[in-house]
Amino acid sequence: xxxxxxxxxxxxxxxxxxxxxxxxxxxxxxxxxxxxxxxxxxxxxxxxxxxxxxxxxxxxxxxxxxxxxxxxxxxxxxxxxxxxxxxxxxxxxxxxxxxxxxxxxxxxxxxxxxxxxxxxxxxxxxxxxxxxxxxxxxxxxxxxxxxxxxxxxxxxxxxxxxxxxxxxxxxxxxxxxxxxxxxxxxxxxxxxxxxxxxxxxxxxxxxxxxxxxxxxxxxxxxxxxxxxxxxxxxxxxxxxxxxxxxxxxxxxxxxxxxxxxxxxxxxxxxxxxxxxxxxxxxxxxxxxxxxxxxxxxxxxxxxxxxxxxxxxxxxxxxxxxxxxxxxxxxxxxxxxxxxxxxxxxxxxxxxxxxxxxxxxxxxxxxxxxxxxxxxxxxxxxxxxxxxxxxxxxxxxxxxxxxxxxxxxxxxxxxxxxxxxxxxxxxxxxxxxxxxxxxxxxxxxxxxxxxxxxxxxxxxxx
Amino acid sequence: xxxxxxxxxxxxxxxxxxxxxxxxxxxxxxxxxxxxxxxxxxxxxxxxxxxxxxxxxxxxxxxxxxxxxxxxxxxxxxxxxxxxxxxxxxxxxxxxxxxxx
Numbered sequence: 209x210x211x212x213x214x215x216x217x218x219x220x221x222x223x224x225x226x227x228x229x230x231x232x233x234x235x236x237x238x239x240x241x242x243x244x245x246x247x248x249x250x251x252x253x254x255x256x257x258x259x260x261x262x263x264x265x266x267x268x269x270x271x272x273x274x275x276x277x278x279x280x281x282x283x284x285x286x287x288x289x290x291x292x293x294x295x296x297x298x299x300x301x302x303x304x305x306x307x308x309x310x311x312x313x314x315x316x317x318x319x320x321x322x323x324x325x326x327x328x329x330x331x332x333x334x335x336x337x338x339x340x341x342x343x344x345x346x347x348x349x350x351x352x353x354x355x356x357x358x359x360x361x362x363x364x365x366x367x368x369x370x371x372x373x374x375x376x377x378x379x380x381x382x383x384x385x386x387x388x389x390x391x392x393x394x395x396x397x398x399x400x401x402x403x404x405x406x407x408x409x410x411x412x413x414x415x416x417x418x419x420x421x422x423x424x425x426x427x428x429x430x431x432x433x434x435x436x437x438x439x440x441x442x443x444x445x446x447x448x449x450x451x452x453x454x455x456x457x458x459x460x461x462x463x464x465x466x467x468x469x470x471x472x473x474x475x476x477x478x479x480x481x482x483x484x485x486x487x488x489x490x491x492x493x494x495x496x497x498x499x500x501x502x503x504x505x506x507x508x509x510x511x512x513x514x515x516x517x518x519x520x521x522x523x524x525x526x527x528x529x530x531x532x533x534x535x536x537x538x539x540x541x542x543x544x545x546x547x548x549x550x551x552x553x554x555x556x557x558x559x560x561x562x563x564x565x566x567x568x569x570x571x572x573x574x575x576x577x578x579x580x581x582x583x584x585x586x587x588x589x590x591x592x593x594x595x596x597x598x599x600x601x602x603x604x605x606x607x608x609x610x611x612x613x614x615x616x617x618x619x620x621x622x623x624x625x626x627x628x629x630x631x632x633x634x635x636x637x638x639x640x641x642x643x644x645x646x647x648x649x650x651x652x653x654x655x656x657x658x659x660x661x662x663x664x665x666x667x668x669x
Numbered sequence: 670x671x672x673x674x675x676x677x678x679x680x681x682x683x684x685x686x687x688x689x690x691x692x693x694x695x696x697x698x699x700x701x702x703x704x705x706x707x708x709x710x711x712x713x714x715x716x717x718x719x720x721x722x723x724x725x726x727x728x729x730x731x732x733x734x735x736x737x738x739x740x741x742x743x744x745x746x747x748x749x750x751x752x753x754x755x756x757x758x759x760x761x762x763x764x765x766x767x768x769x770x
Contacts, residue, residue: 247685247747248747250748250752250755342687343685343688344687344742345687345746450733453731457692457731457734457736459682459690461684461727462727463734463736463738464731475733480733506686511750558751567753567759568762569753570720571720571762573766638746639748642686
């Protein structure tokens with residue numbers, strides 16, 4: 209088996225070193241790949257059908273990556289596009305790719321892969337007893353499915369392999385596991401799964417495998433039958449044993465085991481060696497094939513509409529009694545709600561007190577107000593936009609005019625930096641599905657639909 | 670000595686929407702071995718700091734990166750309505766002052 213070389217950059221739209229990309233291309237990679245999103249941005253982007261990064265920054269990265277891939281005539285693969293990896297995000301990213309082609313005169317065969325799943329599919333899985341929660345989210349009930357705004361499944365390697373087999377030059381995939389985006393070209397070239405999956409996991413965050421991620425160095429993996437070697441492509445960057453080994457730690461509960469739809473990347477016996485100043489060799493990796501393949505699903509539901517108000521409070525006599533102030537403020541807002549015939553189920557008010565316990569809440573070891581000012585973030589979530597607006601209108605006056613010490617003479621205590629003081633944030637979503645679903649090889653091969661499109665920007669030139 | 674003095678870096682992040690994971694990295698092998706060997710960073714201590722059930726605390730000593738990894742359940746799912754830190758990046762704070770000898 210010949211060495212397989214994969215060039216990896218970090219999340220699409222986060223930027224990377226231009227020189228590093230060009231040097232990486234000169235090393236003769238067989239494919240370029242990067243991820244393009246994560247559920248770490250929270251449930252909003254899937255629920256609201258919004259791209260998590262601006263088209264301009266996605267376009268900068270995509271233009272350079274597509275140009276490099278076409279120049280070398282090698283595939284470019286990306287997944288979890290648009291941040292959340294829903295159908296809207298896939299369509300939006302495909303449109304950006306078409307624009308890049310039209311602006312640069314590139315032509316390529318593009319595979320567009322979608323990841324959303326239907327409520328009917330979820331219901332069938334629940335009724336078959338094939339769904340179980342990850343962590344404390346609770347069971348996926350039929351009522352929960354009914355209320356769901358959108359749901360998707362994280363694809364593994366199968367759709368990427370299929371797209372490559374269809375002759376795709378460019379693969380834009382919806383929600384994917386990070387290593388799955390990178391592993392396809394390795395598996396197709398005959399790299400054993402044991403080596404391929406750990407190599408893929410080690411480059412799936414691009415420059416996080418280097419010791420100075422802020423340099424934005426792409427990473428080249430040289431993958432063989434029993435080992436892989438990582439090297440940064442930007443001059444001055446380094447891969448170290450610690451920086452490479454840390455990739456299996458990254459946002460993963462267990463450093464030795466990384467779950468995938470078709471198995472587990474097992475690094476318990478992996479050996480990391482510093483080959484020279486900047487390169488690391490890894491041997492001893494394993495991929496433990498699952499008896500039953502599984503898919504992780506992510507679903508969201510609408511919980512209301514949010515408005516927030518940020519106010520600064522400096523009066524030490526108010527800060528001395530701040531818990532009393534907040535209790536009184538909350539009861540006055542409840543009175544305002546009742547006066548508009550709103551029930552407690554119609555709205556929710558929350559305070560986050562910066563300068564007290566806003567970040568850690570009940571875990572804060574020092575929960576008093578010890579500074580000379582606080583930032584008070586007041587939030588209301590209304591069941592409808594109208595309720596949100598109505599309660600939002602009351603937030604500022606009710607709090608600012610609350611004269612807890614009877615010494616303001618009709619004055620106020622909320623110092624606002626902005627006009628308007630109330631920021632309407634629109635719909636609020638929460639994760640309602642975060643589960644593992646049993647599947648089969650056959651189902652994984654057809655559940656993620658692939659559309660092939662010949663993109664030709666030469667005519668636009 | 671406090672953990673923040675013995676360790677080179679301490680960070681926290683989400684491990685999915687339902688867990689927070691802390692990576693405590695030691696540049697110095699001896700400091701790493703000392704803290705791991707002391708057993709101070711145990712499930713009972715972490716459970717107390719994070720107000721979770723000790724049975725749900727995962728702790729790993731990961732030699733290749735001289736890192737102690739601690740994973741705990743999230744109090745609220747990431748981005749939920751009671752969220753304070755949806756990336757979980759400041760949730761390592763309760764560990765900083767742990768006395769590690």
